[in-house]
Amino acid sequence: MKRRLSFISPLLAMLLFIAACSQVALTGRNQFTMIPESQLNAMSFSEYDNLLSEYEIESGTADAQLVKTVGVRIKNSVETYFAQEGMSDQLEGYEWEVNLLVDDDMVNAFCMPGGKVGVFTGMMDIAETPGQLATVMGHEVAHAIADHGNERMSQQLITSLGGVALAVALRDKPQETQMLALAAFGLGTQIGILLPYSRTHESEADHLGLIFMAMAGYDPHEAVDFWENMAAMGGAAPPEWLSTHPSHETRIENLTEWMPEAMQYYQNSNK
Ligand SMILES: [Zn+2]
Numbered sequence: 001m002k003r004r005l006s007f008i009s010p011l012l013a014m015l016l017f018i019a020a021c022s023q024v025a026l027t028g029r030n031q032f033t034m035i036p037e038s039q040l041n042a043m044s045f046s047e048y049d050n051l052l053s054e055y056e057i058e059s060g061t062a063d064a065q066l067v068k069t070v071g072v073r074i075k076n077s078v079e080t081y082f083a084q085e086g087m088s089d090q091l092e093g094y095e096w097e098v099n100l101l102v103d104d105d106m107v108n109a110f111c112m113p114g115g116k117v118g119v120f121t122g123m124m125d126i127a128e129t130p131g132q133l134a135t136v137m138g139h140e141v142a143h144a145i146a147d148h149g150n151e152r153m154s155q156q157l158i159t160s161l162g163g164v165a166l167a168v169a170l171r172d173k174p175q176e177t178q179m180l181a182l183a184a185f186g187l188g189t190q191i192g193i194l195l196p197y198s199r200t201h202e203s204e205a206d207h208l209g210l211i212f213m214a215m216a217g218y219d220p221h222e223a224v225d226f227w228e229n230m231a232a233m234g235g236a237a238p239p240e241w242l243s244t245h246p247s248h249e250t251r252i253e254n255l256t257e258w259m260p261e262a263m264q265y266y267q268n269s270n271k
Pocket of ligand 1: 139143197201202205
C-alpha cells in the first residue's frame with residue numbers, strides 16, 4: 001500500500017504541475033499556478049472587505065475622485081486590451097473596485113486578484129500628477145492581471161506549507177493561509193511578512209503597466225518621473241518598493257526600451 005502511494009503521488013504531482021502550468025497573458029511567460037481562480041478571487045474579495053473595514057475610506061475629495069477616475073481608465077484599458085486579444089473570458093471573475101484608504105505613512109498601492117484596488121493616501125504625495133498615479137495603479141493592476149498573486153501563493157504553499165492543497169490549508173491552517181494570501185497579494189507590509197515580488201514580476205508589471213497607462217491616455221514618459229520620485233525617497237521607501245529588483249537604473253533602462261511601443265498606444269488613446 002505504502003509503495004503504491006509513493007508511486008502514485010509523484011505522478012499526481014506531475015499531473016498537477018502540468019495542469020497548473022499556464023502562460024501569462026500578454027507576455028507569454030510560462031508560470032505555475034495551482035489555485036483555482038474562483039477560490040483565489042473569493043479569498044481576495046473577503047480580504048479586501050476586511051481591509052476596508054480597518055481603514056477609513058476617503059471620499060468626496062479631489063484625491064479620492066482622481067483615484068477613482070484613474071482606476072476606471074486603467075480598468076477600461078485592460079478590458080480593451082483583453083477584448084482585442086480575444087481573451088476577455090480571462091477577466092470574467094473580476095469585480096473591479098477602487099478606493100483611497102487613509103494612511104499618510106503608507107506610500108503604497110495594491111491590486112488584489114479579481115480587480116480590488118487600493119491606494120493609500122501616503123502615495124498621493126509621491127505620485128504628483130494624474131499620469132504618475134496612473135503609473136503606480138497601472139503597475140499594481142498589471143501584477144493582478146498577470147496572476148502574480150496566484151503564482152506567489154502557489155510557490156508559498158509548496159515551500160512553507162509543504163505543498164498541501166489549498167483546501168486542506170484553509171481547513172487546517174486558516175490563519176497561516178490568510179497571512180499567506182495577504183503577503184502574496186502584495187499586502188505583506190501590513191501584516192509584517194516581507195514577500196517582495198521577484199525581478200521577473202516587477203519587470204512584467206512595469207511593462208504591462210506602461211501599456212495600460214498609455215492606453216488610458218496618460219503619457220508613458222510620466223512613468224520615469226514617478227520612479228524617479230520613488231528612488232528619491234531612498235531609505236524611506238517601504239519594502240514593496242525598496243527591496244524590489246530591478247535596480248532603479250535597470251528599471252529606467254527598461255522603461256526607455258518599452259517607450260516606443262507604449263507611445264503607439266498613447267497616440268491611439270482617447271486623451
Ligand atoms: Zn510591483
